[in-house]
Amino acid sequence: MKTAHQRIQEISKVMKRAVEKAAEKHRLMGVPMVVWKDGKVVEFLPESARAPRPRKEK
16 A cells, blocks of 8 residues: 555656646647746746746736
């Protein structure tokens, strides 16, 4: 039986891989990803992940 710590590590790996796959799909389609960061909705292109920009209000 796995410990809680081992299960959390497994879940973290799976989540990281899912985010990587999503980022790759967005990059290939040329559409921004939208995430919640510091209490705000932020969109960014995966290749510019280090420079998120606030989402424009409609």
